[in-house]
Amino acid sequence: MVEEQIQQLQSAALQRIEEAKDQAALEQVRVDVLGRKGSLAQFNVGKLAPDERKVAGKALNTAKQTLEGAFETRERAFASAALNTRLKHEWLDLTLPAPGPRPGSLHPVTIIQNEIEDLFTSLGFTVLDGPEVETEYHNFDALNIPPEHPARDMQDTFWLANGHLLRTHTSPVQVRGMEKLGPPLRMIAPGRVFRNEEVDASHEHTFYQLEGMMIDRNVSVAHLLYFMKTLLSAIFHLEAVVRLRPGYFPFVEPGFELDIRCLICGGPGCSVCKQSGWVELMPCGLVHPNVLRVSGIDPDVWGGFAFGLGLTRLAMMRYGIDDIRLLASGDLRFLRQF
Numbered sequence: 001m002v003e004e005q006i007q008q009l010q011s012a013a014l015q016r017i018e019e020a021k022d023q024a025a026l027e028q029v030r031v032d033v034l035g036r037k038g039s040l041a042q043f044n045v046g047k048l049a050p051d052e053r054k055v056a057g058k059a060l061n062t063a064k065q066t067l068e069g070a071f072e073t074r075e076r077a078f079a080s081a082a083l084n085t086r087l088k089h090e091w092l093d094l095t096l097p098a099p100g101p102r103p104g105s106l107h108p109v110t111i112i113q114n115e116i117e118d119l120f121t122s123l124g125f126t127v128l129d130g131p132e133v134e135t136e137y138h139n140f141d142a143l144n145i146p147p148e149h150p151a152r153d154m155q156d157t158f159w160l161a162n163g164h165l166l167r168t169h170t171s172p173v174q175v176r177g178m179e180k181l182g183p184p185l186r187m188i189a190p191g192r193v194f195r196n197e198e199v200d201a202s203h204e205h206t207f208y209q210l211e212g213m214m215i216d217r218n219v220s221v222a223h224l225l226y227f228m229k230t231l232l233s234a235i236f237h238l239e240a241v242v243r244l245r246p247g248y249f250p251f252v253e254p255g256f257e258l259d260i261r262c263l264i265c266g267g268p269g270c271s272v273c274k275q276s277g278w279v280e281l282m283p284c285g286l287v288h289p290n291v292l293r294v295s296g297i298d299p300d301v302w303g304g305f306a307f308g309l310g311l312t313r314l315a316m317m318r319y320g321i322d323d324i325r326l327l328a329s330g331d332l333r334f335l336r337q338f
């Protein structure tokens with residue numbers, strides 16, 4: 001009698017185990033059947049007659065073992081299904097090509113510098129480099145800038161404790177080029193320069209210039225104009241229109257400010273050119289006889305022109321960059337555009 005009840009209970013439990021949809025449902029069946037207040041626990045074998053007790057005890061043990069086995073099997077099925085689902089989501093296609101290294105890009109100032117170097121080397125110019133920490137002599141004295149001259153105040157210089165300085169322009173490389181190579185000389189010198197300035201959208205303490213110089217016999221302003229027009233036409237990919245205005249720089253005589261016809265409006269006037277139709281671009285001129293003499297070149301035999309180009313400024317003009325601080329920001333969102 002008791003044995004039959006136990007077997008019925010076992011069958012019902014086995015069916016519930018089979019129908020359990022997940023681990024939580026299975027756990028509920030276990031509590032209902034095998035728990036301390038579960039259906040198997042309600043059989044109090046101790047109250048039965050001795051012969052019945054033996055049979056019932058055996059049936060109970062069998063039922064417990066059968067059910068525990070069934071729980072275990074079902075649990076493994078759930079675990080295996082869960083694993084399969086996870087593997088399905090984590091599946092990788094190992095036949096796909098690897099992403100590979102991400103390509104970088106050149107900085108806009110480097111792009112302009114490379115183009116100008118290519119152009120000038122094709123015209124017979126040498127590309128020279130010079131130190132960023134300069135002597136006062138090369139940065140000022142040898143460029144005909146006397147000790148008390150206002151030009152030294154105009155350029156806010158980073159002076160170093162040993163009396164040297166961070167070069168304020170690339171012009172000292174002219175001096176080094178003349179000292180080392182002598183005339184005739186065709187050279188350009190791109191590089192980083194430093195000014196002790198407040199930084200804002202149009203001023204940086206660190207920026208890039210490109211210096212150019214040609215020394216030969218019978219060099220005139222016509223040569224200067226030819227090379228400047230060639231340079232600007234190549235950079236801006238159009239026939240550049242330029243003009244010279246008198247300008248004072250101690251290292252040239254005569255000295256000029258070179259303007260380019262506004263690239264935005266083409267002449268009539270706009271906000272970029274302040275309604276003038278022209279944009280001031282670079283100082284230039286014929287090399288001052290004192291500068292030649294100081295570097296051991298006879299000004300009665302040799303003459304030359306020199307110009308200083310703001311590479312940073314040129315890059316900003318060509319790419320329409322309105323904040324100089326972006327250039328040294330290291331921001332990849334900015335740099336990836338070039």
Ligand SMILES: [Zn+2]
Nearest residue numbers: 262265270273
């Ligand atoms: Zn304009």
